[in-house]
Amino acid sequence: MPDNTITSHATSISELNEAFGNGSLTPLDALESTLARIAAKDDTHRAIYVIDADEARESAGRSTERWRSGTPLGPLDGIPVTIKENTAKVGLPQSYGTAAREPVIARENSPVVDRLQEAGALVVASTSMPDFSGLGSGVSSRHGTARNAWNPAWNTGGSSSGAAVAAALGYAPVNIGTDIGGSIRIPSAMNAAFGFKPSYGRVPINDTYLGRCAGPITRTVRDAAHTMAYLSRPDARDHSSLPDESIRWTDLDIDIRGLRIGVNFAPVEGKSADPEIVAAVRRAVAVFEAAGAQVDVVEPYLSRDYLTTGFMPFFTAHLWAQMRDKNIVDDLTNANQEMVAAVSSVGSLSSLELMRAYDSIGPLVQETVDMLGRYDVVLSPTSGILAGPAESPMISEFAGSANFTSAFNAAGTPAASINCGFSKDGRPIGLQIAADRRRDLTVLQVAAWYEAHRGMEATPDWSALD
Secondary structure, X not given: OOOOOOOHHHOOHHHHHHHHHXXXXXXXXXXXXXXXXXXXXXXXXXXXXXXXXXXXXXHHHHHHHHHHOOOOOOOOOOOEEEEEOOOOOOOOEEOOOOOOOOOEEOXXXXXXXXXXXXXXXXXXXXXXXXXXXXXXXXXXXXXXXOOOOOOOOEOOOOOOHHHHHHHHHOOOOEXXXXXXXXXXXXXXXXXXXXXXXXXXXXXXXXXXXOOOEEEEEEOOHHHHHHHHHHHOOOOOOOOOOOOOOOOOOOOOOOOOOOOEEEEEOOOOOOOOOOHHHHHHHHHHHHHHHHOOOEEEEEOOOOOXXXXXXXXXXXXXXXXXXXXXXXXXXXXXXXXXXXXHHHHHHHHHOOHHHHHHHHHOHHHHHHHHHHHHOOOOEEEEEOOOOOOOEOOOOOOOOHXXXXXXXXXXXXXXXXXXXXXXXXXXXXXXXXXXXXXXXXXXXXXXXXXXXXXXXXXXXXXXXXXXXX
């Protein structure tokens, strides 16, 4: 009789592949483990929107037969996956996290879902998000409040809130998030998961917009790399889709000796991070330095606060336009009213002020890529703040959480968050690893090296979440 004591929530893609190959576990077993894990945890953590169990079981049955016959489609065949609910999958409802619209049933898959299903992955469920992806938290008028994997009293970060919680709690080895200002990396940091924001256009999507991208949130770097091998395939439906560069995504070995590493604790003067976060990042930097990396301090590289004077007004105007669109929103009074009040303030800006906000993105991008171009990678805090109360929409705190992440969205450059420690009261702390445009593999390689060398104090004890 097969030994199926291995469960998907405690197992990496490589370990599942080995178990599928030797018959000790089947994709059907892994799926049932995922569904049981969700049932056990999600009444508290509210990471899941809709479970697609019937189709997932059908897919798992086909995958099980492929593994038995020795013809799997690849490493993702039979692997349970979740998708953020703004990522379209035929037959699943999309509400964009808000009660202000009736959920719309998707009629076409996102390119992301097509790539996953072509690889044999089991799309098990969609994950929760805040209203319109517009909050740096897990508070949603549609889903309720998503709660941190490590302590349900803590905030998840946003807006890929459910995806990061699902990754940390082990609902599935792979969880897809989206990111337009930090929405993969910040919730990953606050839940001790690994979150990868690829270069703009690297992962084709069907709602392309300046800086927006999709990427994996996982427990391990290698699981994200396996996933990127499929997500990164070009798709004509996305005009920003990059050509195939034949990246060897799972070639993660790297020699740290001599690597040029920049370390930044304030992108703009006066915008640093919480002292506990700074201390954890300094300890992470010391690991690289001890291994022979060439480390330099990066002074504030932005000449002014583009986040609050340019990037934020521009994207807030975009969000407000969506919220005022009757084709998207049925009744705005049903949305989170704190968010509505905060976003509606952009309505008082003149068209000239909005154009100035947009025009400031150019200098923001130039100063960012100039800085990144001087180094192989740049390390920084992922978020400037620790996780706050779960029920907070994190509106006033947003700038503090996205201060380190948003410039890399505007510049279209790759960046990841990996856990580098915990605060005195146990809140996870993320190290951001960023590189110049299209150097996605470098980010993953450096992250994988740090994952292997970071020490126990910075390594999440996933068993504590069981």
